[in-house]
Amino acid sequence: MSTAPMIEAFGLRKRYGDHLAVDDVTLEVPEGKVLGVLGPNGAGKSTTVRMLTTMTAPDGGSGRVAGLDIVAQARQVRRSIGVTGQDATLDEQLTGTQNLVLVGELAKLGRRQARLRADELLAHFELTDAAGRIVKTYSGGMRRRLDLAASLVARPPVLFLDEPTTGLDPAGRQRMWQIIADLVADGTTLLLTTQYLDEADALADSITVIDHGRVIAQGTAAQLKDRIGGDSLVVTLADADADADGDAGADADADAGVEAVGRFAAGPVRTDDGGRTLVVPVVARRALTTDVVRSLDAVGVAVDHVEIHRPSLDDVFFALTGGGTGAATGDRAAGPADGPRPDHPFDRDGVVDRPRANRRVEEVPV
């Protein structure tokens, strides 16, 4: 049992009318691990979760949860899982306690055990004070916690959380992260969907990126980041002499700069923004920035700004999907007109796995 994956999906597919919500999703979560399913709105994350939690039948492919087939053994699957969706699935007219006791009874704990379990969970999720109030009066964060508590009543070995922090304020989000981390420490196998890259990064052992109903990348956060490259130092050169000798001066500075920083580079140094910005792939170490600035100073190149850029899952995501999430796409669209964006040194116009040599930025061999 310990070696078999607790959640498996093979080629899951679901169609709603003309819309292919999930086209081909294959994933696997080993026991006690956390899989982050990452994707923009409408990518097929929730539909995948609904199929794996037996809420909707797949049109194609298959899945197993806790070793049980999600179609043929749907009833038994339901005994092994907890599910918390984007919308709270609570009874607004019942109190916090009554909600959890009802779930406990329906999960066949027996009334006495259901009561004890409800009290225990309410205390753990800091809801004891609100336990006797009807859920209608709860805040968004309280509802989300109670909803998660309801999913944990029967101590399921496998838990599905569909966008557990969407719509929460920052404090609520932090609290939810802590709760999830505690669950994971207790050995729960968890599948978590999110649109937040930092969330997947913080909570998941491995990540599956979904877009348009298909898996477009799979791996650990580190592996995904490697696909974009490692850390780089982004050096913005001073353009004090731009008036004097124009582009020629900038080019000369860039050439001198590239040569000066070459010995610190872990790969080809690139220049961007007409020679004003140097992007230096580096292996981060102590005093690296000091050394780079000193060596530039030694060849008479003045520096305005230096920044270490660590690729975030954001970068991975945009490289893979060509810019998916609404808000971030807007941000991206405003980018080029705003001049240099030292925090996003790579041009990402949407080609999946484009070889680095094809990037529009100039490449300067070292």
Add this chain to the structure above:
Amino acid sequence: MSTMTIDLHSGAEVPATGVPGAAARFTDWCYDVWSLTRRNLIHVWREPAQLSDATFQPVLFTLLFIGLFGGAMSIPGGGSYKGFAIGGLVAMNLTTAAMGTAVGLSSDLTSGVIDRFRTLPIARSAILTSRTISDLLASTLAATIVIATGLAIGWRPGTGVGGVIAGIAVAVAFSYALSWFCACLGLLVRDPESAQAIGMVILFPVAFVSTCFVPPQGLTPWLRTVANWNPVSAMAGACRDLFGNTNPAALQHTFPAQHPVPYLLAWTVAIIVVCAPLASHLLRRRTAD
């Protein structure tokens, strides 16, 4: 929060995958129905206004109808209008009370709680059955209130307590069947408001084109035919017979008018046989995606 050591997860072993025996499954099913019925009753407790069809309305209608028509109407076969009306009032109130099932079920379907139920190891039929059972309790209450109001204003049954209980029992049984019909309505419409509206449109004519308030002798021929075969008339007639009150419909030479109790029970069984599986099917379809 994490300073507390709490057992969030001790039972990590996967539950047995064997299919439990039929007897155990039935016990589980009864237990689910009981838990869900209690939940519906908590709703009523929280918002007693929901129950006004079963409490306030029967009192109001009993007083209004007897007060308004009592003086004007003469009953074929003799007897007081009061004696005639109580059976009709039980029938009418229990017919319209069935709408509660459509509204309650529709409310559950439009709230997220249905998704919680679905992730739990319970049968969909338990969700439907618990809803109809809580409505059965509401209609029993409504019938009792009509009887109590009647007694308060001077109505008297011609039979004993046993006859009154028997009358209420057959009326409540038919109302229970109507709940399954209304469950289907609730599953077909989009929201509780539509459920209420559609329920009114269907059940009000059914309740009123009957012999609940007007003896069949006073109706035009085609309305009389409809009213005579309407099961709601049979419900009123069954109550009048069992309560020992005047049943002018019995003077009609149609089977339902002559034998209201068997006719009503046949309808009761037929509606349940058709609507219970249909409601399960509709719930499965409604919650499939």
